[in-house]
Structures are given as C-alpha cells and as structure tokens.
Amino acid sequence: MEAVASRPIARLDRRIFLALPALIWFLGFLLIPLFIVVIYSLATRGEYGAVTFNFSLGNYFRIFDSVYLKIFLRSLQLAAVTSISCLLLGFPVAYVMATASPRWRQILMAMVVIPFWTNFVIRAYAIKFLLSDYGLINSLGMFLHLWSEPIYFSNSAFSVWLGMVTNYIPFMILPLYVSLEKFDFTMLEAARDLGASSWNSFWKVLVPLIKTGLITGLIFVFTPALGEFVVPDLLGGAKTMLIGNLITEQFMKTRDWPFGSALSLLLIVAVLVSLTIYLTNRDSRVQH
Amino acid sequence: MxxxxxxxxxxxxxxxxxxxxxxxxxxxxxxxxxxxxxxxxxFDWYTKIFSDQQIIEALGMSFFVGTVSTAISIVLGTAAALTLERTRFKGRGAFDILTHIPIIMPETVMGLSLLIWFVFLGVTLGSFSMIVAHVTFTLSYVIITVRTRLQGMDPQMEEAARDLGASPWQTFWKVTFPLVRPGIVSGGLLAFTLSFDDFLVTFFTAGAGSDTLPMKIYSMTKYGVSPEINALSTLMLVLTLVGVLVIGAREKLSSPR
CATH class of the missing domain: 1.20.5 (Single alpha-helices involved in coiled-coils or other helix-helix interfaces)
Structure with a gap:
C-alpha cells in the first residue's frame, strides 16, 4: 500500500474534494451532535424539561451518587458476565470452525453470521416466547411431567443472560475465528513433541498467538453490552435499571437531558478506552 | 492450508x-x-398482520427510510472511498478514523446525540430525521465496502486511462465505476439491510407516529407474546435474510478467493 505514496504528486489531486460531502455529513451529524452532548452535560435541567446553560459540573457529581454507582456496577457486571460467557461458549465454536473442512467451515460460518443479521428485538422476543408461561419449554416440561405448574422463566436473570449471550456471541466468535484460522496448528504438535502438557501448550502456545482475536472479541462484546438496554428491558421485565435504561429514561421519560448527556459521555469514554486498546492491539499485530 | x-x-x-x-x-x-x-x-396470523393498517404503514416506512438513506450513502460513500484509496492528503488518517466512529460508537449515544441536535435545530422528528440518522451509520459501511473493492483494483488502470487522454469524469465512468460496481452494490445492500434492521438509532430519532417495522415489533412485544408478533417477526427475519443471502452470493461471485 505504501508503495503508492512514494509516487511523486505533481499537482493537487482534485479527487480529494470527493470526500467533502461525506466529511461535511460526519461533521454535521456525528461530531457536532457529540459536541452538543458535551455542552448539554454541563447544563442544568429547569422546569418541565427546559434546559439552563449554566455550565456546571453538577451532572457529573450526581453520577457518584450511590444510587447511580450501583447501576454502573450492575451494568459492568452484566457486561463482564456476558463477555466471559461469550468467550467460554464462543471459543469452542471458533476452534471447531478453524479446524473444520472448508465445506463445514462455510456452513458453520453461515450459522454464526445469520443470527448476527436477525433483528435483536426479534431475537429477544423469540427467547421471551420460548420461555413464556405456556411456551415450548414450559409446555414440554409439563407434558413430560417434569414440573406441574409453568415455571416463571421470563423476566429472570436467566432469560436476560440467554438474551445477552446469544445477542453478542457472533462478535466474539468472528475475531476468535480470524485469529485461530491463521494459527499454525502444527505448533501445538511441536509443543507436545517437545514435552509440553496439553495444558501448557494451550496456555503458552495457543493463547499468546491468538491474543489479538481474544482481546478484540472481548472488546466487541463488552463495549456494546455495557450500554445495552433493550435485551434487559424485554427479557428482564424492565425491573433492573442499567446504564442503558437510565440514559434512555433521561431522554424519553424524565426529560433530564443534561444528566442523560453526562451519563452518555461516560459510555463514550468507555468506548474510547476500548477503541484505544483495540487499535494498539491491532497495530502490534501488524508489526510482527 | x-x-x-x-x-x-x-x-x-x-x-x-x-x-x-x-x-x-x-x-x-x-x-x-x-x-x-x-x-x-x-396462515391466519399472516393475513391478520397484512390487514393491519399500522403494520403496513410501518413496513412502508422501513422501505422508504431504507431506500433513501441507502441512495445517499452510496453517492457520498463511493466518493469518499475514492478519495481515501486513491489520494494522499494531510488529515487522511484522521478522516479514516472519523469514518470508523459510527461503527464503534454505541448506537444509543448516536441516537440521543442526534435527538438533541434535531430538537436544537428545530427539525421535526419523522422520516426526515430518521433518514439523516440512518445515513450517519450506513455511510461508514458503504465507505468500507467500496474501499475494500478499490484495494483489490489496480490503480494503474485509472492512470493508464488518464495518460491516454480520458478526462477524470470519463475515467470514473468508463474505468473505475464498472470495476468498483460490485463493491457499491454490496455496500448498498448492506446499508439497506442495516437501515431496515435498525432499532436503537430509530428509537431516538423517529418521533411520535412514524414507526418502522422493528419499532412496531418492539412496541407490540412490550404487551407480551402473541401469534401475530410471531408472524410479523418471521416476515422480518425472511426479509433481512434474503438481503444477506444476496450480499453473500454476490461476494462469492465477485471475489476470486
């Protein structure tokens, strides 16, 4: 790619102006709105949802209120549980894919990607339907006399977990697969031949070499999971407040836009941190 | 291997x-x-949803928003992709990062920042605001898809056309465009599918009374489970999957890999 850059540029290439409309679009509808969010986060909510621009840090201090800290902890916990569950379930899938025959690889790839493309509201609803009082699981359980009354699965921690994991697992499997696909599996054999236990060859050979995929997968799951509100809302019965719900409420119900803005900036910071990790992680791979 | x-x-x-x-x-x-x-x-549940005026309207809205935002993304995105792949300029790296922001940014944040911005500007929330919001994220995907296609293309073909006296405009339509078209079509399909499927950004920018299909499904699911939702969801699944299968089939045809 860099070879092109060394070509002497005799005159200004007018093709750079082609990027102008897209640049203006991103400035006008991506960067300025973000800037406005920053401004709003420094304002105060007035009567009936009106906004007073008095530039105080009050909204940020409010975040440290124990009520909100609890919500953050809960969101972090959900995102962490989701990421780890996706890793534990997604790694075997990626491994099976990477070691499968080309034909099976294609089939499995399609099976991983298809849910990725189905609407997540529908996926959440499908789980709600499956676990509902007279849904398939309860009907089956009662038909087989495993239990006599419908078990109240929906609106439980289990249904939220199931919704989160199935929602985000493709984001874990795909980067893991990319790393595993490039991994030279003969290295594992070599390690074994040299006397390493399978435990050691896994942790000392495989894991370090697929680190990029691991970190990318964890970031791809953790970051969006942190701000998720639809899945817990539909499957948890909107009982437990998370950052995502809290932010949405400030905009749709309470109409406290300044506080909502401050909260959403926190999410942006989380994303920026992830992005930095992701990019440095990616760069280090390029240098190898 | x-x-x-x-x-x-x-x-x-x-x-x-x-x-x-x-x-x-x-x-x-x-x-x-x-x-x-x-x-x-x-098939009763299907006939039932097709006689529901609100559902038909939501379906129409989804197609309208999807089509218009795809068209805008294709034009803006292809132009930007050409700049990014074919020219070197100061700030290219920054622009490259900028085009990736909508992909990594939480959809909630994108939605609410646009909501604030639209209200601030006095824009009425509805199909217009939804289209603007959808372009903001579909544009990135078109840029990336078209860039991938351009990377696989020999820039010397365009240079040869220029050396032989073709104008930049002729070079684009006679050389670049035919070669890059598969990328544009795939990017467009991707953009349409993403727009059609979007819930979060739409949730913030739709305003009252202009539901898209995913919005409609969401508000129906809030009341519990029903066979109509099953039918509507199945329909939506089929529509998106057709889009994805077409993209997949195209990519298989166009990439020699």
Whole structure:
C-alpha cells in the first residue's frame, strides 16, 4: 500500500474534494451532535424539561451518587458476565470452525453470521416466547411431567443472560475465528513433541498467538453490552435499571437531558478506552 | 492450508452444539409457532398482520427510510472511498478514523446525540430525521465496502486511462465505476439491510407516529407474546435474510478467493 505514496504528486489531486460531502455529513451529524452532548452535560435541567446553560459540573457529581454507582456496577457486571460467557461458549465454536473442512467451515460460518443479521428485538422476543408461561419449554416440561405448574422463566436473570449471550456471541466468535484460522496448528504438535502438557501448550502456545482475536472479541462484546438496554428491558421485565435504561429514561421519560448527556459521555469514554486498546492491539499485530 | 489440523475434542463439539441450540431453538420456535393454530396449522396470523393498517404503514416506512438513506450513502460513500484509496492528503488518517466512529460508537449515544441536535435545530422528528440518522451509520459501511473493492483494483488502470487522454469524469465512468460496481452494490445492500434492521438509532430519532417495522415489533412485544408478533417477526427475519443471502452470493461471485 505504501508503495503508492512514494509516487511523486505533481499537482493537487482534485479527487480529494470527493470526500467533502461525506466529511461535511460526519461533521454535521456525528461530531457536532457529540459536541452538543458535551455542552448539554454541563447544563442544568429547569422546569418541565427546559434546559439552563449554566455550565456546571453538577451532572457529573450526581453520577457518584450511590444510587447511580450501583447501576454502573450492575451494568459492568452484566457486561463482564456476558463477555466471559461469550468467550467460554464462543471459543469452542471458533476452534471447531478453524479446524473444520472448508465445506463445514462455510456452513458453520453461515450459522454464526445469520443470527448476527436477525433483528435483536426479534431475537429477544423469540427467547421471551420460548420461555413464556405456556411456551415450548414450559409446555414440554409439563407434558413430560417434569414440573406441574409453568415455571416463571421470563423476566429472570436467566432469560436476560440467554438474551445477552446469544445477542453478542457472533462478535466474539468472528475475531476468535480470524485469529485461530491463521494459527499454525502444527505448533501445538511441536509443543507436545517437545514435552509440553496439553495444558501448557494451550496456555503458552495457543493463547499468546491468538491474543489479538481474544482481546478484540472481548472488546466487541463488552463495549456494546455495557450500554445495552433493550435485551434487559424485554427479557428482564424492565425491573433492573442499567446504564442503558437510565440514559434512555433521561431522554424519553424524565426529560433530564443534561444528566442523560453526562451519563452518555461516560459510555463514550468507555468506548474510547476500548477503541484505544483495540487499535494498539491491532497495530502490534501488524508489526510482527 | 496444508498444515495438519487436529480434530477438536468432543467437549468442544458439545459446547458448540449447545451454543447453536441456544441461538437457533428460540428462532425456530418462533417461526414454527407463527403457523400454529389451536388445532393444526394456519396462515391466519399472516393475513391478520397484512390487514393491519399500522403494520403496513410501518413496513412502508422501513422501505422508504431504507431506500433513501441507502441512495445517499452510496453517492457520498463511493466518493469518499475514492478519495481515501486513491489520494494522499494531510488529515487522511484522521478522516479514516472519523469514518470508523459510527461503527464503534454505541448506537444509543448516536441516537440521543442526534435527538438533541434535531430538537436544537428545530427539525421535526419523522422520516426526515430518521433518514439523516440512518445515513450517519450506513455511510461508514458503504465507505468500507467500496474501499475494500478499490484495494483489490489496480490503480494503474485509472492512470493508464488518464495518460491516454480520458478526462477524470470519463475515467470514473468508463474505468473505475464498472470495476468498483460490485463493491457499491454490496455496500448498498448492506446499508439497506442495516437501515431496515435498525432499532436503537430509530428509537431516538423517529418521533411520535412514524414507526418502522422493528419499532412496531418492539412496541407490540412490550404487551407480551402473541401469534401475530410471531408472524410479523418471521416476515422480518425472511426479509433481512434474503438481503444477506444476496450480499453473500454476490461476494462469492465477485471475489476470486
């Protein structure tokens, strides 16, 4: 790619102006709105949802209120549980894919990607339907006399977990697969031949070499999971407040836009941190 | 590819099977039950949703917003992709990062920042605000898809055309465009599918009374489970999957890999 850059540029290439409309679009509808969010986060909510621009840090201090800290902890916990569950379930899938025959690889790839493309509201609803009082699981359980009354699965921690994991697992499997696909599996054999236990060859050979995929997968799951509100809302019965719900409420119900803005900036910071990790992680791979 | 690959342990196979069961059983149940009558099978739920005026309107809105935002993204995105792949300029790296922001940014944040901005500007929320919002994220995907295609193309073809006296405009339409078209079509399909499928950004920018299909499904699911939702969801699944299969088939045809 860099070879092109060394070509002497005799005159200004007018093709750079082609990027102008897209640049203006991103400035006008991506960067300025973000800037406005920053401004709003420094304002105060007035009567009936009106906004007073008095530039105080009050909204940020409010975040440290124990009520909100609890919500953050809960969101972090959900995102962490989701990421780890996706890793534990997604790694075997990626491994099976990477070691499968080309034909099976294609089939499995399609099976991983298809849910990725189905609407997540529908996926959440499908789980709600499956676990509902007279849904398939309860009907089956009662038909087989495993239990006599419908078990109240929906609106439980289990249904939220199931919704989160199935929602985000493709984001874990795909980067893991990319790393595993490039991994030279003969290295594992070599390690074994040299006397390493399978435990050691896994942790000392495989894991370090697929680190990029691991970190990318964890970031791809953790970051969006942190701000998720639809899945817990539909499957948890909107009982437990998370950052995502809290932010949405400030905009749709309470109409406290300044506080909502401050909260959403926190999410942006989380994303920026992830992005930095992701990019440095990616760069280090390029240098190898 | 010649390296010998170990057979994964049975344990990995079991976990993988379990994962796919977790993903597919709920969806399969949903589809099957959309044809289920108290006794036997039926298409009633489908005829019922098609006679629901609100659902038809939501479907129309989804197609309208999807089509317009795709068209805008294709024009802006192809132009930007050309600049990014064919020219070197100061700030190119920054622009490159900028085009990736909508992909990594939480959709909630994108939605609410646009909501604030639209209200601030006095823009009425509706199909217009939704289109603007959708372009903001679909544009990135078109840029990336078209860039990938351009990377696989020999820039010397364009240079040769220029050296032989073609104007930049002629070079684009006679050389670049025909070669890059598969990328534009794939990017467009991707943009349409993403727009059609979007819930979060739409949730913030739709305003009252202009539901898209995912919005409609969401508000219906809030009231619980019903066969109509099953039918509507199945319909939506089929529509998106057709889009994805077309993209997949195209990519297979166009990439020699």
């Amino acid at each position: 010649s390296s010998t690959k170990p057979k994964p342990s049975r344990f990995y196979g079991v976990i993988s099977a379990l994962t796919f069961i977790m993903i597919y059983v709920p969806l399969a149940t949903l589809v099957v039950f959309s044809f289920r009558a108290p006794t036997g099978w039926t």
